[in-house]
Amino acid sequence: MNTWGMVKTFVLGGATLLFFFIIWIYNPFSPHEEYPLPAQAEEIIKDPRSALEGRELFKQYCTSCHSLRYDGIYLSSVAAKPEWSKIEKSQGKPILEKRDGKLHIKGYFVPRDVYEAVAFQELESLKATFGKIPPDLSTYYLARGPGYLYQFILEPDKILPGTSMPKLFMPEFDKEAPQKVAKIVGYMRSVSEPSPEEKAKRTLMGMLTIGYFVIMGFLLWIYRKRLINRMNL
Ligand code: HEC
The missing domain is CATH 1.20.5 (Single alpha-helices involved in coiled-coils or other helix-helix interfaces)
Incomplete structure (x- = not known):
């Protein structure tokens, strides 16, 4: 190989390595942590076991305003409608979960247009109360990252000044609050990351x-x- 060939090989090889480094290791397009996460919270978020508990906490604390359709979780007011379980089964796709070696149906993924048609009144009344419809949280882990979510859920107004999302957790009175929030974020992570x-x-x-x-x-x-x-x- 002559000198020119060597130069070409090194330049092209280097450019290829740089390309893969940028898209896989240092991705400038993915959100970079501006919202620090306490080490303890990070541990809980990464632990796959927190997802199960987080799901129950999410249902308890968040479903009066938010849905998480990718995991079959809908506004509690919509899920309580007598016709809802029939609609879920006829229009939705079962979401399967492996438990004790067996597959179980943990919910149904209902297409957005169907859900929004059924939930029209509930969504409108939330809009009337909060000025906007609280978003479906299926993709928020990917969009915002764990640090943002953890801090936002603990103190919405500090992270998004003027937001109409209420502060739901009071660490001053509930010592478990930070852990609960971390479990909820861990759950949101489990929904957006593959098993x-x-x-x-x-x-x-x-x-x-x-x-x-x-x-x-x-x-x-x-x-x-x-x-x-x-x-x-
Ligand atoms: C009483 C209603 C209500 C409850 C309960 C509620 N939220 Fe919200 N949430 C809102 C509203 C309203 C918004 C839209 C706020 C905005 O855009 O200013 C919002 C926005 C959000 C956002 C998006 C923030 C952003 O960056 O745009 C996240 C994430 C979120 N909520 C998470 C949660 C989680 C997790 C829970 C349960 C622990 C929860 N919320 C409970 C009303 C609620």
């Missing part, structure tokens, strides 16, 4: 795809050499 088995499957697929390209690239390189030799270039 460990799914993650392992995706990693394997990624490795196989990259392996395929590396092998094909190598074979092409050998083929190219042979062609060049044959043409006596």
Whole structure:
């Protein structure tokens, strides 16, 4: 290989490495922590066991205003309607969960248009009270990150001045409040992140795809050499 070829190889190779470093390791498009998270809260959020408890806490504290449709959680006022369970079953898709080695239906994913049609009155009355419809929280973990959510839920007005979301937790009176909030955030994380088995499957697929390209690239390189030799270039 001549000098020019070496320079080209290094520049292109370097650019490729930089590209993958940027999209996988240092991603400037993903939210970078501006909202610090206490170490204890971080531990709870990362613990997969907190998701189950967090789901119950979410139902208890948040469903008077928020839904989380990706996990089959709807406004409590809508879920209490007598026709709702029929609509869920006929229009929704079951959300399965593995418990004790068996699959259970933990809820139904109902398409947004169907849900909003059924919940029209409830959503309108929330809008009348709070000035806007409290958002569905299915994707908020991805959009805002754990630090923001943890701090916002503990003190909404401090993070989003003028917000109409009320402060629901009082650490001054309830010592468990920070843990409860961390469990809720842990639950929101579990909804937006794939399960460990799914993650392992995706990693394997990624490795196989990259392996395929590396092998094909190598074979092409050998083929190219042979062609060049044959043409006596
Ligand atoms: C009494 C009604 C009410 C309850 C209960 C409630 N929220 Fe909210 N929430 C709101 C409203 C209203 C907004 C919209 C606020 C805004 O945009 O200013 C909001 C917004 C949010 C947002 C979005 C903030 C942003 O950055 O845009 C998150 C996240 C959130 N709530 C989480 C929760 C969680 C978690 C709970 C349960 C622990 C909860 N909320 C309970 C009314 C409520």
